[in-house]
Structure formats: structure tokens, C-alpha cells
Amino acid sequence: MKTIILKEPGKFQTIERAEPEVVGSGEAIVKIRKIGICGTDYHAFRGNQPFFSYPRVLGHELGAEVVALGEKQTESTLMIGDRVSVEPYLNCNTCQACRRGYSNCCERLNVLGVHTDGGMTEYLKVPIHKLHKSGVLSYDQLALVEMLSIGLHATNRATVNAGDLVLVVGAGPIGISVTQFCRLRGATVVVADRFESRLNFINRHGIADQSIKVEKTLTPEHLREVFDGDLPTLIFDATGNRNSMLSTFNLIAHGGKIVFVGLFQGEVEFQDPEFHKREVTLLSSRNSLPEDFSEIVSLMEAGRIDTTSWISHRTDFDHLSEEFPTFMRPDQELIKAIVDV
Template sequence: MNVVRCAEPGRLVFEEQQAPGTPPEGWALVDVAYVGICGTDYHIFEGRHPYLAYPRVMGHEVSGTIAAINAPIAQLNVTVMDVDAERLAFAARQLGFLVIDGSKGSIIETIAARTAGTGFDVVFDATGNSRSMQSAFAYVAHGGVMVMVSVVPDDITFSDPEFHKREMMLIGSRNATRSDFRHVIASIRAGKIPIDQLVTHRTTLRDSPRDIAIWAQQKSGLIKSVIDVAGSG
């Protein structure tokens, strides 16, 4: 097929390259009819784009006909990342989640291997750690969503070129709506949430000052702790 490639800033080359062939799962092959020239394309040609490498085939305002499509079976894969081995083992063994040990190796390389290089469609950060929150932007797929459940007193900064490159959405989540609670309650009643496995520590209201102080330091085996107020007497 024919392409116009920006070999380097200021130099465009018309040339041939091998057609992509059968699209991989989740992708479509488009027989391009028209391509609009965007201001971004001019920036690429002039060498003023902040994060693109050369040589580069430009053009993203595409009009054409779908020539082939390889649609996957819809499914939801949940992956949990932590640096605590016990929590990871629990998530894998008791909840059936895929896990990533954030204390080992390159997280970016691991995520790339798990997602065929695309990243995750939705990333929730509930770590309460500003460094983790800032790093999580790099885990989001193009067009994906970053949800910050964590609330920290620090400033959170991120690379604007990386943010715009992904065309991602950033959401701060602090509260839940009535529909959220209804969904959770219905899921518990239907047995979809393993409460008995998630609640690992219990205390009374009377004993909670002592136990909370202990659990704040001793995290071994702790997933979720609950204060039994009604049964406290």
C-alpha cells in the first residue's frame, strides 16, 4: 500500500509499505478514502510535536470503509496490583483476580505484556500514595479512564504530553450515589461479593481504639476490618 511518511522534520516521502493484513483481535482494517490534515500534522512536519518519533506516517482524521474486523468476545478482566504479597495471594486465590506484584521488575513492561502493549481501559488507584497515583497515568490505555479513589494532601502532577497522547479521562471519586449502594447491596444479596472472605478482622466499638491502633501497624492478614457497633453492648 502507499503511504506518505515524514522521514524527519521538514521532509515528507511518498513510498510503499506492506499492507497490515488480517487485523488482530479487537481491531479493524479500514480501506482509507480520505484523510483530513490536522494542525497536529503540521506540527509533526515542522518538528514541533512534543512526543512523536520519526519516521512517522501522519494522519488521524480518517474516512474510509471497514474492510475487515476481528471483534473479541466481550469480557471483563480485573487485575489487582499491590506490593503486599499476602494481599496479592488473597486476590488471586480467594477472588480469582489476575495480579501484578508492583515490587518486582518493571511495572510498565509487565502491564504491556499483559495487555498486548495497550494498557488498561480503566485504572483505579486506591493506594493513598501520591507516587503510585502519579505513576498510574502510564498504565492507562489510549481512550481509557483513570479513577483516583485515593485522597492525599500532596499535589499530584503528570506529564501533559502523556495525558493528551492517551486522550484519557481523569475522574476523582470520593462519594457514592444511591444507585451505587443499591448495586452493591444487590450484589451482596446475590452472593456475588464474598463478604466472609473479605472481612478478616472484627472488633467491638469498645475495643476499637485498641485494635485500630494495632492494625494500623500490623497489616499481616488484614484485608478488611469491621466494628460491630450493634453487638458492642
């Protein structure tokens, strides 16, 4: 089967691998149909992705078809031919985090396409309980469920409520997904980004209540103008940019919450007296939970989340190596790229 490997930063290689075989009753083989390319993949290509080693097969946002099931699938409702979204978080089920229901931050977590080889291949063997089926959604939609689950999990971490004033910094796909889930809960959401094209996309599709073009850095004075004299009660930073993330400590309302959805390689520093004076709650948000996948599939099937306009770029296996680097250029006005397998 055809497989694309990221051998080292900036270098893809297409190889042939043997197709996987179903070994146990808890496993399935899926035919990969669509792959979403995300920030993790771009960071890995550039050589600055944490928790990553080379060579690696990328791909963890997957829409797939079930083509084989292990025997005696007594607890599964899956059938050959089902369309599924793949939950790429392979957790151990035995560590303290897993026992407490935090499988998203398992102590021995392996994420497909990050810690272990992922879905940039024709067929993939996965645990059957990591497959979330839909008889309604397309493979394009199913490939975006994992991305959306990151935003939903972050929103759940923050316990967003109606009446919250939310600032989302970073208008990439993750920031957009956070925005959508916050608005579903009745919050007022303002999105900030330095790329005009992303803000134009958000304004054109009515994704946020307002948007802010970041020229140099956000200031409390500017935010008070946007939020009618107040500061945001919740800030989600989805940039992965150190300066942006550290600036949030000066922008949050007293008693507010900051959620770091993105991450950078380095130390988080802030003025402790100011942090205490505001009684700020600082949260990180990593991956998502199985129930997040189920909720998103239901929301998409009900038409409450529409990702049709999000897919701005497409490629396929034959052209991925040459086109992947171009997606990162600012002039491409990228929102989301999909690989057709």
C-alpha cells in the same frame, strides 16, 4: 450511651453521652450493631486525613437496627426492628450539585464519621431516607455496603464495559470492590499491590484474573507482558499514594481512562504533551449515590457479591482502643476489620 471519640491523632477516649431523641417525621434512631473500619479511619488516626477535624466520633460503615421512627412516616416502608445499612452522606439537597443529582459531592456535604460525628456509638439519629433495609442480609453484610458502594460508583464513573483491560492499583477493600464490579461487567482485571498477603487473598478467592506484586514501581513493559502486549484501557488507583497515582499517566493505553479513587494531600502533576498525545480521560470518584446502595443490597441478596471472606479481624467497644493500632501493622494481613457493638 457508650461512645468512642478520637480526641486527637492516635488517642481514643470512651465517654457516656445521652441517647438521641427523634425530633421530626423525617428522622429515625438506629441501634448500631456493626461498624466497618476503613482507610479513612486509619488516616484519621494517623493524622493525615483530608477534610477532617478533631475531636471526632469515627464510623461511617454501619449495619444497624431501626429502634425508633418519627411520627407520620407516610413515605417510608421502614418498621421498628428492620435491619439497615446507613448511607452516611448528609447532603443539603439545595446546592447546584444536589440539584443535578450529584449528592455524593454536595457543596456542603457532611459525612458521618468525617465532617460530623459518626457511628462509633450505641445509638444514632439519621434521616430516614439514608437507611437502606434488607430482610436477608446480616449486620456484617450491611456494614460493608458503604465500602462496596465506593467501588461501584467508581466503576460507574468509568463506564466499564466487557472487553476493557483494567488495572486496579491497591488491593485493599476498595480496590477489591472495584475489581468485583469490573468483573461483573465482563472486563479483564489485573490487581497490583506491594503486599504479598493481599495478593494471596485475591488469588485464593479468585477475585481477579491476575495479580502483580509491585516491588518498586509498575512499568509499561511489565504491564504489556501481563496484558498480552497491550496496556490497560482503564486504571483505578485506590492507594491514596502520590507516587502510585502519578505513575498511572505513564501506564495507561492511548484513549484510556484513569480513575482516582483514593486521594492524597497535594497537587496532581503530569506531562501535558504526553497526556494529550494519549488523549487520556482523568476522573476522580468521591463517595457514592443512593442508587448505588440499593443496587449493592440487591446484588448481595442475590448472592452475586459475597463478602464473607473479607472480614479478617474483629473487635468490640471494650477492646477497640488497644486493638485499633494493631490492625495497621503489616504482619496483621488485614483485609477488613469489624467492630461488634
